[in-house]
Amino acid sequence: MTTIYFLVFIVLALQTVSGLGWIRALGLDPDGPETLGYAWVAGFVATGIAVTISVVSGNNRLWYPASIVLLGAGPALAVARNRASLQPLVSNIRLRLPLSSRIVLGAAIILSVVLLGSAAGDRLIQDGWSLLAIKARALTIDALQSFYTPGSPYLDVQADYPLGMSATVAFVSKTLAIPSWSVASFVGFFSFLMMAAIGGGALFERVKPPSAAFATLGFVSAWGVGSWAMGGMIDVLISLSVLGMAIEFERMVRGDDAAFRRLALFAVLATLAKNEGLFFATILGVFVGGYLLVRDRSRLGKAWVLLLPGVVALIWKVFLMGLEIEQGQATQLMTSPTSTGVGMGVRLNLYWIAIQGLWTAPVWFGLLFLVPSGAAIAGIKKCWSVVWTFGLMGVLWAAFTVAYLRMSMDPVFLAKTALPRLWGDVAPALVYLSILGAFGFLVPADRDGPGGAVALRDPRRS
Amino acid sequence: MNLSLLKTLAGAGIVLWVGGGLSQLGREALGPSPWFRAKSDTVQAVGRPTERLPLVEVVLTMIQQQGGFDRGFLVVYPRTDSIAPGHVRLFHQAMLQGYPHHPNVGQAPSGMNYPSGLPGVIVMPGAPAPDSGYRVADQNQGVRLFLPVDK
Numbered sequence: 001m002t003t004i005y006f007l008v009f010i011v012l013a014l015q016t017v018s019g020l021g022w023i024r025a026l027g028l029d030p031d032g033p034e035t036l037g038y039a040w041v042a043g044f045v046a047t048g049i050a051v052t053i054s055v056v057s058g059n060n061r062l063w064y065p066a067s068i069v070l071l072g073a074g075p076a077l078a079v080a081r082n083r084a085s086l087q088p089l090v091s092n093i094r095l096r097l098p099l100s101s102r103i104v105l106g107a108a109i110i111l112s113v114v115l116l117g118s119a120a121g122d123r124l125i126q127d128g129w130s131l132l133a134i135k136a137r138a139l140t141i142d143a144l145q146s147f148y149t150p151g152s153p154y155l156d157v158q159a160d161y162p163l164g165m166s167a168t169v170a171f172v173s174k175t176l177a178i179p180s181w182s183v184a185s186f187v188g189f190f191s192f193l194m195m196a197a198i199g200g201g202a203l204f205e206r207v208k209p210p211s212a213a214f215a216t217l218g219f220v221s222a223w224g225v226g227s228w229a230m231g232g233m234i235d236v237l238i239s240l241s242v243l244g245m246a247i248e249f250e251r252m253v254r255g256d257d258a259a260f261r262r263l264a265l266f267a268v269l270a271t272l273a274k275n276e277g278l279f280f281a282t283i284l285g286v287f288v289g290g291y292l293l294v295r296d297r298s299r300l301g302k303a304w305v306l307l308l309p310g311v312v313a314l315i316w317k318v319f320l321m322g323l324e325i326e327q328g329q330a331t332q333l334m335t336s337p338t339s340t341g342v343g344m345g346v347r348l349n350l351y352w353i354a355i356q357g358l359w360t361a362p363v364w365f366g367l368l369f370l371v372p373s374g375a376a377i378a379g380i381k382k383c384w385s386v387v388w389t390f391g392l393m394g395v396l397w398a399a400f401t402v403a404y405l406r407m408s409m410d411p412v413f414l415a416k417t418a419l420p421r422l423w424g425d426v427a428p429a430l431v432y433l434s435i436l437g438a439f440g441f442l443v444p445a446d447r448d449g450p451g452g453a454v455a456l457r458d459p460r461r462s
Numbered sequence: 463m464n465l466s467l468l469k470t471l472a473g474a475g476i477v478l479w480v481g482g483g484l485s486q487l488g489r490e491a492l493g494p495s496p497w498f499r500a501k502s503d504t505v506q507a508v509g510r511p512t513e514r515l516p517l518v519e520v521v522l523t524m525i526q527q528q529g530g531f532d533r534g535f536l537v538v539y540p541r542t543d544s545i546a547p548g549h550v551r552l553f554h555q556a557m558l559q560g561y562p563h564h565p566n567v568g569q570a571p572s573g574m575n576y577p578s579g580l581p582g583v584i585v586m587p588g589a590p591a592p593d594s595g596y597r598v599a600d601q602n603q604g605v606r607l608f609l610p611v612d613k
Contacts (some may be wrong), residue, residue, distance in 0.1 A: 002535040126511070201522070211476075214480065215476065217480055218480040218483065219481035221484045221487055222483050223483045223486040224483070224486075226483075296542055320484050361482075362485060362486055363482045363483050363486050364479075365479075365482055366474075366476065366477065366478030366479030366481070367479060368475070369472065369474050369478060370471075370472050370478075372471075373468045373469070373471040373472035373475060374472050374475075376468055377468050377469065379469075380465060381465075416466055431479065434475070435476065437598045438469055438472035438473075439469070439472070461600065461612060
């Protein structure tokens with residue numbers, strides 16, 4: 001059993017290597033310790049796109065070779081463009097850390113290994129994971145042909161959900177010839193750890209090592225998201241996407257043009273993960289467009305890459321429309337909540353009660369102190385890039401709140417099941433921003449406003 | 463606003479956040495399972511996976527003993543709160559085992575709005591209406607398996 005999960009880990013590592021090739025070839029390398037997390041995201045996206053295109057184009061049976069081709073294309077492209085050297089990666093990952101930071105980081109790594117060990121062999125717990133796993137299973141059995149044919153009996157099994165996670169689970173499952181449901185929890189928790197790698201890694205560039213190391217331990221032990229990751233909710237990928245959006249939007253405001261492409265990477269990840277992800281990616285695109293129109297029109301043309309998630313989503317939605325699959329959540333949003341007999345006042349009250357319960361739960365209680373303080377400090381220090389990114393998070397949360405309140409589902413059921421996940425979607429990004437606002441090194445571009453020169457002080461080399 | 467006070471609050475927030483996560487992990491590590499197991503508040507509503515799995519196996523065994531998935535089963539759970547998400551999890555687990563051999567999805571009778579998505583199986587809490595046309599085929603651990611009266 002242990003050998004099997006070691007092999008699962010190896011397959012995921014190979015997917016990461018492929019993603020590394022893609023981000024090097026396309027200039028998406030963030031040049032920091034978070035690179036490995038970005039690489040896995042790129043590998044995940046490549047697999048998801050390969051499977052989606054295979055299914056949408058009617059070449060279902062080609063999903064596995066298509067995945068291999070697209071995963072192999074990344075490193076090949078990096079070699080062709082003479083960007084295959086691993087030296088930058090090694091120098092990015094190598095950190096000069098004090099002993100205290102090494103100990104804390106070591107604790108985070110040990111905890112990660114223990115939790116991954118727990119995820120290994122775990123049975124499916126929640127319906128969300130089961131839905132993903134059944135699609136992965138269907139991919140390996142008949143390439144989803146029974147699923148996505150007109151009149152299929154499986155069209156009501158949340159068939160409108162994108163194929164991102166199922167694609168990776170199926171890829172691992174088929175490569176190792178093991179059942180999809182026995183690897184789903186492992187893959188889910190692996191993606192959660194990538195969130196820690198990205199959040200913690202990005203902080204090492206902007207705060208002192210002890211703070212970054214402690215935050216990394218915090219991300220690993222963020223059980224409010226981790227339990228979903230292991231227990232069966234794909235929302236972990238939305239948390240990961242929103243965190244990546246926050247990191248790259250803040251960098252974009254500081255004047256980093258490459259951040260547009262990395263923003264697109266996380267927006268595509270969100271789009272491939274879940275319908276809510278497409279919602280967030282859309283809001284992101286609108287917010288970035290609005291920000292550039294108001295503050296920095298000269299860079300507006302560079303934001304075209306943020307249309308890519310829309311293209312991916314459009315292809316998928318048109319395919320679903322051809323099958324006459326009900327767009328469940330879209331229908332929900334179009335339905336007046338009053339049609340369920342529960343008025344908006346009652347819904348608002350239930351929402352507020354549920355929010356209070358969430359914010360005072362042990363896993364999130366600390367954020368009541370951290371987030372307001374971090375936002376206030378960022379404002380006082382005129383760290384505008386962080387302030388603007390807090391604004392983005394606020395808009396994401398507000399937009400989802402409106403959508404959430406309009407859903408015609410039972411509001412009590414939503415408060416119990418949906419709201420904790422929605423909060424988990426944005427909480428890691430808020431933690432990152434708050435730590436950045438409170439303890440981050442100020443850089444000139446932050447004070448000078450958007451478009452200013454970036455002179456990031458790198459604590460690893462200072 | 464005093465910057466050092468805000469920084470202290472932010473620092474306290476980080477410590478509470480990390481401590482809260484670790485303590486939650488610790489509590490769950492001390493539970494019935496020897497390993498860390500996922501158990502959020504929502505998952506808690508349907509019990510630990512190690513507690514529920516035998517029930518899953520019982521239901522699947524009952525279905526298999528009655529001839530497999532395609533006979534139009536109705537599975538009745540004892541409590542409403544075990545329906546969602548427990549029923550979905552249960553039947554998608556079953557569906558994983560059966561897919562794609564039984565592509566006929568069961569239709570819920572009138573008033574039973576819980577199609578399971580599982581071929582040939584529907585699920586509901588409580589009990590079916592007396593005139594629903596179902597008879598008890600088997601029961602175990604509070605879960606009853608119904609079949610149409612004509613089968």
